[in-house]
Amino acid sequence: MGVKEKIKGNIQRNLDQQYIKRLLGIIATKPVLYAYGRTSPSTSNKYLNTFSIKSLQNAYNGKNPVGFGSLFLPYEFFHGIGATPFLPEVMAGFTASLGLADQTLKKAASSWYSQDLCTFHRSASGAVEMDIFPKPSFIISTNLACDAAQKSFYHYGKIYGIEKQYYLLDVPYENNPEGISYLTGQLREIAENIIKNTDSGLDMSKFSETIRLSNEFRKWALKVNTLRRKLLDYPSYYNGLNFILPFHSLAGTREAVMLYKQMHTELKDLLRTQQIESPERKSYPRRILWMHLKPYYNNDIFEIIEQSDCRVAFEEINNVYWPELDPEKPFESMAKKVLSHPLSGKIDNRIKALKQMVLDYDIDGAVLFSHWGCRQSNAGARIIKDSLGKIGVPVLVLDGDCVDRSNSSGGQIKTRLQGYIEILNSK
Amino acid sequence: MDRIFNLDEQFRLSLNSTKDAKNIGWLCTYTPEEMIIASGFNPIRILGSKRLNKAESYFPINFCPYLKSSWEALLNAEDTLSAVIFTNSCDGMRRLYDTATHYLKDIPVYMLDVPRNTDTRAKNFFTSNLKNLKVFLESLPGSETDTDKLIHAIELMNRKRVLLTHFSRLFFNGNTDLKISDYYKIMELSTSSQINYFVSEFEKFIDSLNQNGNAKISSSGKTTILKNDNTPKVMIIGNLITEDKLWDMLSSIDLRLVSDDLCISSRYYTRLVDNGSPDQTGDNTRQDIDSLLSALSERYLSKPHCMRVADMGAKIAEIDKKVKDDNVQGVIFISLKFCDTMLYSFPLIRQTLSKLKIPVLYLEIEYNNFSAGQIKTRTQAFLEML
Numbered sequence: 001m002g003v004k005e006k007i008k009g010n011i012q013r014n015l016d017q018q019y020i021k022r023l024l025g026i027i028a029t030k031p032v033l034y035a036y037g038r039t040s041p042s043t044s045n046k047y048l049n050t051f052s053i054k055s056l057q058n059a060y061n062g063k064n065p066v067g068f069g070s071l072f073l074p075y076e077f078f079h080g081i082g083a084t085p086f087l088p089e090v091m092a093g094f095t096a097s098l099g100l101a102d103q104t105l106k107k108a109a110s111s112w113y114s115q116d117l118c119t120f121h122r123s124a125s126g127a128v129e130m131d132i133f134p135k136p137s138f139i140i141s142t143n144l145a146c147d148a149a150q151k152s153f154y155h156y157g158k159i160y161g162i163e164k165q166y167y168l169l170d171v172p173y174e175n176n177p178e179g180i181s182y183l184t185g186q187l188r189e190i191a192e193n194i195i196k197n198t199d200s201g202l203d204m205s206k207f208s209e210t211i212r213l214s215n216e217f218r219k220w221a222l223k224v225n226t227l228r229r230k231l232l233d234y235p236s237y238y239n240g241l242n243f244i245l246p247f248h249s250l251a252g253t254r255e256a257v258m259l260y261k262q263m264h265t266e267l268k269d270l271l272r273t274q275q276i277e278s279p280e281r282k283s284y285p286r287r288i289l290w291m292h293l294k295p296y297y298n299n300d301i302f303e304i305i306e307q308s309d310c311r312v313a314f315e316e317i318n319n320v321y322w323p324e325l326d327p328e329k330p331f332e333s334m335a336k337k338v339l340s341h342p343l344s345g346k347i348d349n350r351i352k353a354l355k356q357m358v359l360d361y362d363i364d365g366a367v368l369f370s371h372w373g374c375r376q377s378n379a380g381a382r383i384i385k386d387s388l389g390k391i392g393v394p395v396l397v398l399d400g401d402c403v404d405r406s407n408s409s410g411g412q413i414k415t416r417l418q419g420y421i422e423i424l425n426s427k
Numbered sequence: 428m429d430r431i432f433n434l435d436e437q438f439r440l441s442l443n444s445t446k447d448a449k450n451i452g453w454l455c456t457y458t459p460e461e462m463i464i465a466s467g468f469n470p471i472r473i474l475g476s477k478r479l480n481k482a483e484s485y486f487p488i489n490f491c492p493y494l495k496s497s498w499e500a501l502l503n504a505e506d507t508l509s510a511v512i513f514t515n516s517c518d519g520m521r522r523l524y525d526t527a528t529h530y531l532k533d534i535p536v537y538m539l540d541v542p543r544n545t546d547t548r549a550k551n552f553f554t555s556n557l558k559n560l561k562v563f564l565e566s567l568p569g570s571e572t573d574t575d576k577l578i579h580a581i582e583l584m585n586r587k588r589v590l591l592t593h594f595s596r597l598f599f600n601g602n603t604d605l606k607i608s609d610y611y612k613i614m615e616l617s618t619s620s621q622i623n624y625f626v627s628e629f630e631k632f633i634d635s636l637n638q639n640g641n642a643k644i645s646s647s648g649k650t651t652i653l654k655n656d657n658t659p660k661v662m663i664i665g666n667l668i669t670e671d672k673l674w675d676m677l678s679s680i681d682l683r684l685v686s687d688d689l690c691i692s693s694r695y696y697t698r699l700v701d702n703g704s705p706d707q708t709g710d711n712t713r714q715d716i717d718s719l720l721s722a723l724s725e726r727y728l729s730k731p732h733c734m735r736v737a738d739m740g741a742k743i744a745e746i747d748k749k750v751k752d753d754n755v756q757g758v759i760f761i762s763l764k765f766c767d768t769m770l771y772s773f774p775l776i777r778q779t780l781s782k783l784k785i786p787v788l789y790l791e792i793e794y795n796n797f798s799a800g801q802i803k804t805r806t807q808a809f810l811e812m813l
Contacts, residue, residue: 168544185548
């Protein structure tokens with residue numbers, strides 16, 4: 001049994017905060033990280049894993065105030081005030097990959113969370129009820145992209161006894177001057193309240209540097225995305241859906257810049273190799289746009305795609321949707337970032353972004369992973385399907401569950417995916 | 428005294444009042460009906476179709492049954508609605524609006540942005556959103572609005588709210604012989620009929636209750652409870668519950684409904700618009716449009732909260748107060764399936780009620796697809812526990 005599997009097994013048997021803290025304390029030391037990094041197939045992969053581990057260890061070691069945040073917050077906010085972000089929804093993905101989801105979901109069920117609800121939030125809620133996560137000093141969530149983030153995070157505040165330090169970033173429907181003003185005011189007020197009430201040395205002195213780093217990260221992420229327009233193949237270890245944590249929570253840090261700069265270097269080399277080889281290629285893989293997320297437990301979805309000579313050319317979640325931030329106006333910039341998100345407001349925003357991705361990445365087909373309980377996404381499936389269908393892109397709506405393997409039929413997914421790929425390949 | 432309630436008889440005009448009216452549909456109680464009335468239209472709440480036919484193909488299986496049902500109603504209503512106003516109350520509602528913009532070609536639709544926060548900043552923001560709603564309403568053919576019309580509309584809606592509050596107090600205090608199903612039929616009708624007809628018939632109906640009932644309303648507005656029994660006193664908390672079979676079932680068993688927190692009833696009518704009109708302030712200061720819209724914003728963001736509100740602490744406090752004020756002994760929490768806003772709220776509500784030592788029964792139901800037998804058994808078992 002490999003080291004990773006041993007660690008997984010130990011965590012499953014010792015699922016508590018103190019154990020995780022101790023484990024991270026060991027794993028996140030320089031020698032261990034170095035050794036672990038050497039097993040990585042690439043430098044960017046090493047950065048992805050080691051930065052993720054470090055950010056978790058920072059949250060668990062208790063040295064810095066921790067703030068829980070929902071996924072679509074502007075994480076420059078956390079880094080700007082000097083707090084350590086912790087993302088329960090992303091951690092729910094980790095519970096799936098570590099084989100812990102059945103425990104956390106069971107706890108959620110016994111705590112009266114309905115089975116109709118999204119398993120990201122249910123698993124996170126179960127983990128909070130089990131006291132697995134580090135205790136936060138404050139909690140921020142937003143109604144972007146879904147109601148679940150708002151509702152569940154307030155409850156976390158109650159469980160930790162910090163409901164007065166729960167803040168909802170109420171994202172308006174329209175991206176217009178009134179909406180920007182409304183959101184800017186909230187961001188500023190939340191920052192001031194957190195600093196006043198947390199009493200842990202948080203302040204706004206880091207905003208300028210954070211915004212500068214965020215813009216740098218954005219620049220490299222855009223370069224990476226531009227390279228990907230022409231890439232035909234990817235290394236086997238590469239999956240764009242593994243970058244959720246750094247893409248969101250490391251925005252505004254040096255680590256995000258390092259990661260994306262390195263990724264750019266590697267993908268540039270890869271592209272150069274492919275361009276040299278391309279005249280000899282007999283066929284080009286069909287290019288798929290992946291919408292929403294993926295199952296985070298072991299599965300063979302992407303193997304099936306690759307074995308059928310298709311490639312996921314791009315993922316919706318990696319789209320750089322926001323304008324450059326203005327270091328002179330950090331709160332207004334962050335408000336504009338939030339309001340620029342394609343999942344904000346009407347579905348036409350999402351469709352517009354998807355259509356652009358179809359053009360940019362020369363997409364042949366699109367898969368919408370229809371995660372159980374994600375009503376903000378799934379209820380728009382027909383509109384997305386019809387809209388992309390009108391521009392010649394067939395859409396597969398693939399029902400499944402990103403976190404709860406038992407709620408997902410592997411056989412059915414495989415059959416539907418294979419059937420869809422046949423259609424793509426016959427075009 | 429035996430008196431059989433007959434909705435068809437007592438609300439004859441209201442029941443048929445919308446057929447020839449210029450109607451604008453709405454779905455959520457954060458929609459300011461006053462503005463619809465002031466622009467010359469009749470606000471009518473979309474309560475959905477009993478049967479689903481076309482709507483299923485537009486949405487996934489695990490989607491709000493009320494919204495699916497409403498979509499079915501909208502697909503069949505193209506000739507009868509001049510417009511529909513949506514709100515961003517929840518993810519489902521946003522997608523229903525999107526679906527309407529894409530597939531409902533002949534009915535103008537509008538999305539009213541309702542904040543989840545309720546502080547001053549949010550109220551100012553909502554006021555600016557109401558200005559945009561006004562622009563939309565004025566763009567509709569046949570629409571015309573002015574300050575006087577809005578003042579009148581506010582007075583009319585306030586009158587309806589006063590009547591509904593008074594009526595509810597009579598009902599929950601046990602001062603009528605109406606059944607639970609009767610009460611909620613009237614509540615539904617109050618949202619889906621022409622307001623002038625409804626208010627007129629409702630006033631007469633309440634008069635008849637006062638004359639024939641065995642309790643009087645004192646000048647302070649408090650009623651004397653004349654019934655005194657050991658029937659369990661129950662509160663219902665839920666979302667948009669309009670299931671006739673549920674109400675019939677609850678009417679058939681031995682419970683006293685003393686309070687509720689539903690968007691078909693108390694969350695709809697509680698709290699008046701304070702427009703500073705001569706009726707309320709005693710002076711004759713004329714209001715301009717901006718201050719009237721501001722008054723609407725204040726009312727709608729201050730009324731009893733929907734579970735979508737940011738400050739769940741405030742919502743919990745509301746429930747806590749009602750439980751104590753109304754001497755509630757047990758709570759029935761009823762949610763339509765797949766309602767994230769309600770379902771995520773339940774663990775917290777349950778915890779709160781547990782601290783108050785109030786047992787709670789959790790029910791999830793479909794819309795227009797109700798298993799009466801099963802729910803009755805569970806409810807009876809719950810009441811026996813009380």
